Each structure stands twice: as C-alpha cells, then as structure tokens.
C-alpha cells in the first residue's frame with residue numbers, strides 16, 4: 001500500500017506549492033490514476049514516491065514505512081518506473097535496456113537473460129527478434145512496450161507510470177491499454193498511473209485522483225462514483241458533458257438484472273451479453289426496436305430501454321472494464 005499523508009511540494013526559489021496537502025491511499029493490487037490539467041502537479045506527486053523529487057512537507061508511506069527511511073537500492077527493488085518519453089538508452093540494446101535495474105541490483109547474467117526473455121514475451125515482442133536491436137529500430141508502440149517491460153524487470157510490487165502510452169496514436173494506445181490491463185490481471189501490481197486524459201483514467205483506474213491547478217486534490221474515488229457523483233463544478237466539467245455515456249461504457253450487459261423473455265421474440269434483435277451497455281444501446285437504437293433478446297447462461301432475457309434508463313438514474317453501476 002502507498003499512503004500519501006498531507007504531502008506538499010514547493011520548489012526552491014518559489015513561495016507557492018505545486019502540490020498542496022495531498023492525502024490518499026493506493027491499495028495493494030490497485031491502479032490509482034492521477035489526472036488533471038497540465039501543470040497541476042501529477043508528475044511531481046508521482047516522483048515523490050520514489051524520491052526522484054524530495055517532499056517539502058508531509059510523508060509518503062510504502063507498506064507503512066516512510067519512503068525517506070529507504071535506501072536507493074530498496075526503492076529500486078520495490079518501485080518500477082515507466083515514462084511517456086520512454087527514456088530508453090539509445091546506445092544500448094533492448095535486452096540491456098530491460099536489464100538495467102536487475103544489473104544495478106547485481107543479478108547474475110543468466111538470470112537477467114531469462115528475465116528479459118520472459119518480459120519480452122509478456123509484452124508481445126519475440127525475444128529472438130528484438131533483444132539485440134537498438135531502440136531506434138523499433139516503432140513507437142514497441143518502444144513503449146519495452147519501457148513497460150523495463151519497469152517490470154526486477155518484479156517490483158509497485159509501478160509508477162507517467163503517461164506510459166502517451167507517445168503513440170490513439171489506436172495503438174488503446175491496444176497498449178488493453179494489453180496492460182490484461183497483464184495486470186496476473187501481476188496485480190500496485191500502480192500510480194499519470195495521465196491528462198480523463199478517458200484513459202476512467203478505463204485504467206480502480207481509483208481516480210483528480211487534481212486541479214496548484215496541486216490540490218479535487219476528488220478521489222472510483223471511476224463510477226466520479227462519473228455519477230462529481231463533487232464540484234471543476235470535476236464535472238473535467239469529466240465532460242458525456243459522462244452519462246461514459247458510465248454506460250463501464251457496465252456490461254451481463255451485469256444487468258434482466259427479466260425473462262416470455263412470449264414471442266421473433267424479429268427482435270439479438271445482443272451479446274459481453275457488450276458494454278453503451279454499445280448495446282447503440283445496437284438497440286440502430287435496430288429500430290424498443291427491446292432486444294440477450295442470451296444469458298442459455299436462458300433468453302429481454303433488454304429494454306427501461307433497463308438502460310434505470311441504470312443511468314441509479315447510483316449503482318458495475319465496473320466491467322476488467323473483463324475487457
């Protein structure tokens with residue numbers, strides 16, 4: 001667990017804090033996304049966790065222990081770090097890049113080699129083909145995969161990820177997000193993830209911390225709660241006017257409590273229960289019908305506009321993103 005306790009940062013030569021009295025917890029195995037406009041202190045907050053930046057006031061506890069009591073080696077072992085600019089060393093091979101931290105920690109060569117191969121497999125790059133290449137010989141998306149693999153190298157329980165998928169086109173980015181969520185199901189790291197993109201925050205986060213200018217925490221909650229109950233004008237305008245639709249994207253048809261399809265269902269559209277409610281709504285509207293049939297556990301259920309409406313008016317919405 002990572003715990004921010006009244007953390008503030010004021011850079012030397014300035015009298016105004018850029019992070020102001022930040023308190024929140026990141027539970028083991030969860031992704032906490034820091035999101036907010038440019039300059040609101042996201043990177044600064046994240047870099048105080050592994051002490052690339054020193055705290056001015058307050059403290060950050062890692063598994064109950066202040067990070068100021070940990071050595072550089074301890075911090076490297078515990079915390080992996082991936083950044084937007086990827087930051088691969090251009091004159092080192094992919095294998096050497098990924099092996100950076102294990103090397104610093106003095107692992108034996110064979111063990112590093114094996115670990116690098118496993119990680120390349122994990123992020124979908126064939127070791128034979130890629131381990132001896134240089135970063136410039138990879139596409140942007142491949143380089144970002146290597147950046148993530150490098151952060152995972154020493155199998156740290158904690159990962160800091162600063163816009164790790166920022167430097168690629170939207171389609172590649174979506175694929176990297178999906179791949180990473182899939183990997184996270186197995187590795188269950190405790191992750192602080194920075195983005196300025198609210199859609200990415202909603203997709204990736206178990207919790208979202210929305211920061212505003214001056215490094216003040218505006219709201220800390222699950223994506224569902226942020227979307228259904230924004231606590232201020234700032235948060236509701238930051239999440240955008242389409243937050244109802246965003247909520248529908250967080251729930252799958254399989255999570256709805258649907259009534260049985262009694263009587264004739266001929267001519268009604270069929271909708272897969274793996275769809276998000278947003279996509280189901282789109283299909284339903286496209287069909288020109290007011291209801292559709294959903295097969296659930298071999299049983300026929302009926303999905304109606306009322307089921308969708310009930311969902312948007314109740315506070316309780318599930319989070320189906322993990323099964324994406």
Ligand SMILES: Nc1ncnc2c1ncn2[C@@H]1O[C@H](COP(=O)(O)OP(=O)(O)OP(=O)(O)O)[C@@H](O)[C@H]1O
Pocket residue numbers: 011012018036037038039040041042043044045196
């Ligand atoms: N080394 C530094 N010295 C002085 N001020 C700094 C330093 N680094 C950052 N700042 C200032 O601190 C504030 C927060 O910067 P930070 O990099 O944490 O923002 P951010 O939320 O990550 O922004 P972005 O989305 O643009 O990456 C900014 O106003 C920035 O100018």
Ligand SMILES: [Mg+2]
Pocket residue numbers: 042043044
């Ligand atoms: Mg930043």
